[in-house]
Amino acid sequence: QVQLVESGGGLVQAGGSLRLSCAASGRTFSTYNMGWFRQAPGKEREFVAALAWSAGITYCADSVKDRFIISRENAKNTVSLQMNSLKPEDTAVYYCAATSRYYSGRYPPSDALFDYWGQGTQVTVSS
Numbered sequence: 001q002v003q004l005v006e007s008g009g010g011l012v013q014a015g016g017s018l019r020l021s022c023a024a025s026g027r028t029f030s031t032y033n034m035g036w037f038r039q040a041p042g043k044e045r046e047f048v049a050a051l052a053w054s055a056g057i058t059y060c061a062d063s064v065k066d067r068f069i070i071s072r073e074n075a076k077n078t079v080s081l082q083m084n085s086l087k088p089e090d091t092a093v094y095y096c097a098a099t100s101r102y103y104s105g106r107y108p109p110s111d112a113l114f115d116y117w118g119q120g121t122q123v124t125v126s127s
Contacts, residue, residue: 001025001026001116002024002025002026002029002032002098002115002116003024003025003026003116004022004023004024004025004096004097004098004116004117004118005022005023005118005119006020006021006022006094006095006096006118006119006120006121007020007021007022007023007121008020008021008121009094009121009122009123010122010123010124011124011125011126012086012123012124012125012126013125013126014086014087014088014125014126014127015085015086016086016125017082017083017084017085017086018083018086018123019080019081019082019083020036020080020081020083020094020096020121020123021078021079021080022034022036022078022079022080022081022096022118023077023078024077024078024079024096024098025077026077028100029074029077029098030053030074031053031054031100032053032098032099032100033050033051033052033053033098033099033100033101033102033103033105033109033113034050034051034053034070034072034079034096034097034098035047035048035049035050035051035096035097035098035099035109035111035113035114036048036049036050036070036079036081036094036095036096036097037094037095037097037111038090038092038093038094038095038123039092039093039095039120040089040091040092040093043092045095045111046061047061047108047109047110047111048060048061048064048068048081048094049061049064049068049069049070049081050070050103050105050108050109051070051071051072051079051105052103052104052105052106053072055104055105056105057104057105057106058070058071058105059105059106059107059108059109061108063089064083064090067083067084067085067086068081068082068083068084069081069082069084070082079096081094083123086123086125087125088125088126088127089125090123090125091123091124091125092123093120093121093122093123094120094121094122094123095117095118095120096117096118097111097114097116097117097118098114098115098116099113099114099115099116100115101113101115
């Protein structure tokens with residue numbers, strides 16, 4: 001079992017930065033593939049970024065590539081999402097997710113791949 005708790009959301013002006021953190025419980029956290037998804041009002045949940053633990057590969061959605069960076073600190077059982085050059089269209093609830101299933105890190109994963117989810121943290125970007 002893995003429990004995930006996100007933090008770091010908030011209100012920021014366009015062009016600003018935020019860093020989301022996801023604290024995970026569980027002794028085997030370092031072997032889990034991790035992901036960030038987001039859901040804007042009236043829209044479906046969409047993939048943002050993922051990290052494949054075995055290959056050490058990260059994959060970001062085209063909409064956030066070159067602006068967002070996913071990283072992990074196994075010693076602290078955390079995964080982070082550094083968000084730079086934020087845009088109003090980045091406004092959404094951001095969810096951290098984890099899975100022990102295989103993921104190569106070379107394609108955008110479906111949310112169906114992930115077994116564990118956090119409660120979400122709100123990110124609002126004002127224009």
